[in-house]
Amino acid sequence: MTGGHSNPLFERVCLIGIGLIGSSLGRAIKRHGLARKVVGCARRAETRQAALDLGVCDTVHADPAEAAAGSDLVVLCTPLSGYPEIAERISGSLRRESILSDVGSVKQAVIRDVGPFVPDHVHFIPGHPIAGTEKSGPEAGFAELFEDRWAILTPPPGTDSHAVERLSALWRGVGAMVEIMDARHHDRVLAMTSHLPHLIAYTIVSTAADLETGERQEVVKFSAGGFRDFTRIAASDPVMWRDIFLNNRDAVLEVLQRFNEDITALQRAIRWGEGEVLEDRFRHTRELRRGVIEAHQAGSFDPREPEKAQTAAPVQDKTDPPES
Amino acid sequence: MTGGHSNPLFERVCLIGIGLIGSSLGRAIKRHGLARKVVGCARRAETRQAALDLGVCDTVHADPAEAAAGSDLVVLCTPLSGYPEIAERISGSLRRESILSDVGSVKQAVIRDVGPFVPDHVHFIPGHPIAGTEKSGPEAGFAELFEDRWAILTPPPGTDSHAVERLSALWRGVGAMVEIMDARHHDRVLAMTSHLPHLIAYTIVSTAADLETGERQEVVKFSAGGFRDFTRIAASDPVMWRDIFLNNRDAVLEVLQRFNEDITALQRAIRWGEGEVLEDRFRHTRELRRGVIEAHQAGSFDPREPEKAQTAAPVQDKTDPPES
Numbered sequence: 001m002t003g004g005h006s007n008p009l010f011e012r013v014c015l016i017g018i019g020l021i022g023s024s025l026g027r028a029i030k031r032h033g034l035a036r037k038v039v040g041c042a043r044r045a046e047t048r049q050a051a052l053d054l055g056v057c058d059t060v061h062a063d064p065a066e067a068a069a070g071s072d073l074v075v076l077c078t079p080l081s082g083y084p085e086i087a088e089r090i091s092g093s094l095r096r097e098s099i100l101s102d103v104g105s106v107k108q109a110v111i112r113d114v115g116p117f118v119p120d121h122v123h124f125i126p127g128h129p130i131a132g133t134e135k136s137g138p139e140a141g142f143a144e145l146f147e148d149r150w151a152i153l154t155p156p157p158g159t160d161s162h163a164v165e166r167l168s169a170l171w172r173g174v175g176a177m178v179e180i181m182d183a184r185h186h187d188r189v190l191a192m193t194s195h196l197p198h199l200i201a202y203t204i205v206s207t208a209a210d211l212e213t214g215e216r217q218e219v220v221k222f223s224a225g226g227f228r229d230f231t232r233i234a235a236s237d238p239v240m241w242r243d244i245f246l247n248n249r250d251a252v253l254e255v256l257q258r259f260n261e262d263i264t265a266l267q268r269a270i271r272w273g274e275g276e277v278l279e280d281r282f283r284h285t286r287e288l289r290r291g292v293i294e295a296h297q298a299g300s301f302d303p304r305e306p307e308k309a310q311t312a313a314p315v316q317d318k319t320d321p322p323e324s
Numbered sequence: 325m326t327g328g329h330s331n332p333l334f335e336r337v338c339l340i341g342i343g344l345i346g347s348s349l350g351r352a353i354k355r356h357g358l359a360r361k362v363v364g365c366a367r368r369a370e371t372r373q374a375a376l377d378l379g380v381c382d383t384v385h386a387d388p389a390e391a392a393a394g395s396d397l398v399v400l401c402t403p404l405s406g407y408p409e410i411a412e413r414i415s416g417s418l419r420r421e422s423i424l425s426d427v428g429s430v431k432q433a434v435i436r437d438v439g440p441f442v443p444d445h446v447h448f449i450p451g452h453p454i455a456g457t458e459k460s461g462p463e464a465g466f467a468e469l470f471e472d473r474w475a476i477l478t479p480p481p482g483t484d485s486h487a488v489e490r491l492s493a494l495w496r497g498v499g500a501m502v503e504i505m506d507a508r509h510h511d512r513v514l515a516m517t518s519h520l521p522h523l524i525a526y527t528i529v530s531t532a533a534d535l536e537t538g539e540r541q542e543v544v545k546f547s548a549g550g551f552r553d554f555t556r557i558a559a560s561d562p563v564m565w566r567d568i569f570l571n572n573r574d575a576v577l578e579v580l581q582r583f584n585e586d587i588t589a590l591q592r593a594i595r596w597g598e599g600e601v602l603e604d605r606f607r608h609t610r611e612l613r614r615g616v617i618e619a620h621q622a623g624s625f626d627p628r629e630p631e632k633a634q635t636a637a638p639v640q641d642k643t644d645p646p647e648s
Contacts, residue, residue, distance in 0.1 A: 282562035
């Protein structure tokens, strides 16, 4: 799919931010020989040391401008709130014809915040691998994280197609499937598939956390009944998710408004004992579940287990059952 | 833990309703030799035939009164809405000193609907195994379903303690851990751990199902970002869940009200860009997740894999990661 170490896609890849995603990308690029050199950048000395110890990068820097200098690919892997300062600092050191990308979960805000700092001679291609775990930090990363996952790229109109293809090849090289998408469309779709679910999971766990002690202990004890799934989602990194909600505000508020209307309708049906309304609604959702299974997105609970999303063979639904 | 076939706990166990739970209970009772005879009852001829073919019961009946007659344990395993009619029909055939129980997810409503039909010479002990999958029907059952799961019993005050112990022994015999609880308390705890999560999962999937076609297809395609977990929960049996919400109305409406207040607060924080409010809330929930992991309820995604809930050893958190 990609060249080996003798003919890598990039000479020098710079990863700014070496958390879960950055360290996974570094490991994957090195494993597949996709770059001659991987350079890491992190503010904290312990993170830089961990990145070296774990073999995530070949060299590390504290200063983003130093790290970016001479790189033909720079990828921002910090929480979104760090982007504007980093973009300003690296702006002057970005190499001619190099690619600047990122892995953030929101894309319009990245174009808004980073775009103004990108020199004309640099290809700016925001990206978002739909992959991750609820763990954080360089130790949490692993080279297989992106295998059979989607990597969405949102190049602004007019972006050089060769640069887009080169970055796509990198993502395919680490095992991902690439999709090119408009940034606004990305933000709307992800608001529904990811941001709203996380907001709701955080909320329900927070609601439970506010119960009085006795009930809270029993909620923990009997959490197998559905609640447990929500606690897992709600264990994700607080800063990363704060930034996502602040930076995809309009799309999140819109789907949240729709969700509120829908749950209010169900609330009313419960209050007035309207069984048919409830049953109809519950049947309706089963169909979408079927679509999800058919799209081969359901079925795997091991992030390293391929979901066979590109094959035509149906996969068995092996997911963990909810319990009543 | 329990006697073998030579000295079973019960002579004749009658399961009214042979869906996921009923058929699992039948298989488990037979595997562990906990009853001399297992009798099934189902309205539909295909279900009765399937139960015989699958070896879930020794004999089957269409008439609940015939099935219950002569049994020393009768367990209602139908959706909750079927209980009043069944209770009325079996009332006259319940054997002296027999036990009448059920597996419904709500307990106060069962006492309200079934209690009046229970003769004085019968021990009425409502029960609820916190186990299940999103599948339905006799084929979906399996003997290991209850292993290392909680089975909650809610005997009304004054219930014969020997009868409670005998029913507890049955649940322990199929691998469950037994907890005795007040019915009202059960309904409040389960409203939080199970009913509210299911209502929310149904709602968010329903919200997505109502998107226009193009966006809906992309939601399905990129569902790995958190949404997928919700579709699984929302695939559960519509009639069973309709009945749960109708029968645990007050407790569900109360936790739903709390949830609404909490999500409104987060919505406001997003609208006004209050990052600290979001981050604080998200950190807060991480602590409860830690409690869930420590309570050994988290970590297993195979329903047949023991969660080691009774051991002191910490279990690793092997759950599927959410993705951003």
